[in-house]
Amino acid sequence: MISNSEKETYKIARKYCENLKGGEVVLLNGDLGSGKTTFVKGIAVFFNIKKEEIISPTFTIFNNYKIKNNKNIKNIIHIDAYRIENEEEFLETGALEYFYDKNTIVFIEWPENIKTFLGDTQKIINLKTLDNNKREIIIT
Ligand SMILES: Nc1ncnc2c1ncn2[C@@H]1O[C@H](COP(=O)(O)OP(=O)(O)OP(=O)(O)O)[C@@H](O)[C@H]1O
Numbered sequence: 001m002i003s004n005s006e007k008e009t010y011k012i013a014r015k016y017c018e019n020l021k022g023g024e025v026v027l028l029n030g031d032l033g034s035g036k037t038t039f040v041k042g043i044a045v046f047f048n049i050k051k052e053e054i055i056s057p058t059f060t061i062f063n064n065y066k067i068k069n070n071k072n073i074k075n076i077i078h079i080d081a082y083r084i085e086n087e088e089e090f091l092e093t094g095a096l097e098y099f100y101d102k103n104t105i106v107f108i109e110w111p112e113n114i115k116t117f118l119g120d121t122q123k124i125i126n127l128k129t130l131d132n133n134k135r136e137i138i139i140t
């Protein structure tokens with residue numbers, strides 16, 4: 001898909017959520033500024049989270065958003081593994097206990113830094129900057 005604005009990326013993300021049931025681990029690949037966090041913000045509306053609440057968890061490594069109005073999905077975990085230098089460090093965050101939990105959806109930025117823990121994740125989103133406001137978004 002091609003997104004021509006931040007808003008279009010929100011919309012694509014929202015649509016993407018319609019197919020999630022809980023238990024998914026979604027990998028977000030793409031360079032700095034390609035729109036990974038923006039994509040996660042896009043899911044906010046769908047789950048009744050305030051968009052402003054979704055901030056890149058750079059220092060905490062992960063944020064847990066509690067979902068109240070969904071039958072199956074109780075947690076959205078947003079991980080930013082950018083700063084993870086060795087995989088041990090990630091274990092200490094406690095985020096791993098949410099992986100593949102049936103009431104949780106996990107979104108991971110910079111997943112290449114925590115490869116060991118990803119198993120055979122099938123959900124991958126590749127983002128690429130084409131120009132200022134244009135992004136290519138490939139969903140697998
Ligand atoms: N079509 C678009 N889709 C997404 N973001 C866009 C688009 N056009 C412009 N932008 C801008 O690009 C930036 C994307 O930033 P964002 O934080 O989402 O990137 P990121 O991939 O999470 O980067 P990082 O690796 O640093 O975490 C935002 O400032 C956003 O407004």
Ligand SMILES: [Mg+2]
Nearest residue numbers: 036037056109
């Ligand atoms: Mg980000």
